[in-house]
Amino acid sequence: MASPEFHIPQLPTNDMVMSKARDIANRVLGPAAAQNDKAGRFSTEAVKFLGESGLLGLMLPTEMGGFGLGPRAFANVTATLAEADASVAMVYLMHVLGAAAILAARPSATAAVRPILGAIAAGRHLSTLAFSESGSRSHFWSPVSRARRNGSGVHISAKKSWVTSAGFAQSYIVSSLSPEGAGPTDSTLYLLPAETRGLSVAGAWDGLGLRANASAPIALDDCEVPAHFQLTEDGAGFEAMQNVVLPLFSLGTAAVALGICRATVAGTTAHLKNARFEHLGQSLGESLPTLRAQLATMQIDTDGLSARIDDLIDHLERPCETTVLRVLETKAAAGDVAINVTSTAMRICGGAAFSKHMSIERLFRDAHAGAVMAPTGDVLREFTAKALLGMPLF
Numbered sequence: 001m002a003s004p005e006f007h008i009p010q011l012p013t014n015d016m017v018m019s020k021a022r023d024i025a026n027r028v029l030g031p032a033a034a035q036n037d038k039a040g041r042f043s044t045e046a047v048k049f050l051g052e053s054g055l056l057g058l059m060l061p062t063e064m065g066g067f068g069l070g071p072r073a074f075a076n077v078t079a080t081l082a083e084a085d086a087s088v089a090m091v092y093l094m095h096v097l098g099a100a101a102i103l104a105a106r107p108s109a110t111a112a113v114r115p116i117l118g119a120i121a122a123g124r125h126l127s128t129l130a131f132s133e134s135g136s137r138s139h140f141w142s143p144v145s146r147a148r149r150n151g152s153g154v155h156i157s158a159k160k161s162w163v164t165s166a167g168f169a170q171s172y173i174v175s176s177l178s179p180e181g182a183g184p185t186d187s188t189l190y191l192l193p194a195e196t197r198g199l200s201v202a203g204a205w206d207g208l209g210l211r212a213n214a215s216a217p218i219a220l221d222d223c224e225v226p227a228h229f230q231l232t233e234d235g236a237g238f239e240a241m242q243n244v245v246l247p248l249f250s251l252g253t254a255a256v257a258l259g260i261c262r263a264t265v266a267g268t269t270a271h272l273k274n275a276r277f278e279h280l281g282q283s284l285g286e287s288l289p290t291l292r293a294q295l296a297t298m299q300i301d302t303d304g305l306s307a308r309i310d311d312l313i314d315h316l317e318r319p320c321e322t323t324v325l326r327v328l329e330t331k332a333a334a335g336d337v338a339i340n341v342t343s344t345a346m347r348i349c350g351g352a353a354f355s356k357h358m359s360i361e362r363l364f365r366d367a368h369a370g371a372v373m374a375p376t377g378d379v380l381r382e383f384t385a386k387a388l389l390g391m392p393l394f
């Protein structure tokens with residue numbers, strides 16, 4: 001008699017999600033990245049495949065249909081996507097942060113957001129953060145908009161600048177000063193579905209880099225937000241930004257930088273092998289020790305960033321007294337490394353890179369986004385030094 005077959009459900013693993021990410025990067029992202037960059041076109045196909053693969057629910061609990069994985073899987077998947085297309089990786093990163101903010105909703109909002117988390121896990125819902133405002137610029141922790149009471153809910157009017165996935169996300173995690181907040185950081189986080197009346201994309205996105213991620217401004221014109229879509233208690237938005245969003249944002253932007261660096265090293269290596277001085281009978285790499293030395297420095301810096309990311313993951317998995325410092329340092333360092341590695345590649349690859357015959361110049365442009373995304377590299381240095389000196393950060 002044949003023995004009965006038992007189907008034991010397979011728990012998601014880092015290897016499993018990495019193989020999904022690699023497959024999407026190779027089949028969907030890589031072939032379209034150059035054209036999407038040129039056209040400034042948001043890749044709805046990428047989001048579709050990320051949704052179908054389950055990767056949009058990477059960090060959501062398995063009982064909600066998510067993969068229930070942690071920061072290591074998030075960093076690995078994001079870096080892998082960024083190697084093929086940093087624009088899509090940034091869309092993914094902002095979505096994972098949005099999902100984390102929704103998951104952390106206050107108890108009175110959990111019933112209302114449960115179907116949204118289910119839709120994310122099922123791959124049908126893309127979220128993003130709408131924190132930055134044109135009034136407070138990169139100081140996103142101090143929104144200038146203020147929510148107004150409307151029964152048990154609020155009304156919000158705000159000028160949100162640079163919202164990744166603007167016009168393509170199904171929900172926006174919006175910060176605004178709470179109605180009775182006394183200080184500049186007394187903000188609250190709200191969930192606004194894309195169809196909220198008064199919410200509109202208020203301009204085009206035509207950036208130097210990350211051109212295919214639709215980081216356009218969003219206008220909120222007297223948007224009504226019911227109490228069940230208020231994600232944090234009044235005035236607790238800042239705390240959620242610091243504790244839920246910032247650690248993953250630092251890790252995710254560092255992972256995007258790592259993907260950019262890895263792709264740059266690979267592209268530069270291929271160029272040094274394939275481009276030839278025919279009159280000397282040698283490839284560029286064989287011919288010029290100075291180029292070899294610069295390539296080696298790029299590789300050393302890239303592996304250094306990888307080690308730094310591993311260290312931050314360890315800190316996030318087992319928080320200790322140095323975790324806040326690592327969160328601040330890692331994003332600052334990653335921005336610098338990505339700019340340095342891609343700048344060196346532009347020099348090594350010469351006119352071929354300059355005249356856009358290679359992906360190096362796209363990587364160079366994309367690499368500059370991380371450092372200007374808030375908290376910017378300058379602000380992170382300021383915070384790091386203040387933390388070392390025992391001074392208050394805000």
Ligand SMILES: Cc1cc2nc3c(=O)[nH]c(=O)nc-3n(C[C@H](O)[C@H](O)[C@H](O)COP(=O)(O)OP(=O)(O)OC[C@H]3O[C@@H](n4cnc5c(N)ncnc54)[C@H](O)[C@@H]3O)c2cc1C
Nearest residue numbers: 129130131132137138162163164210215372373374376378
């Ligand atoms: C591609 C891209 C995607 C983005 N996506 C999103 C998103 O999804 N959601 C969102 O909310 N925002 C997003 N942003 C916005 C981003 O986080 C910043 O708010 C924005 O880039 C700030 O630009 P700014 O010109 O207003 O900077 P400014 O505030 O004008 O800064 C100008 C310069 O001053 C420096 N500076 C500012 N304050 C200090 C300080 N205290 N100490 C030292 N130096 C300082 C800065 O480092 C910078 O060099 C995105 C930005 C980009 C470029």
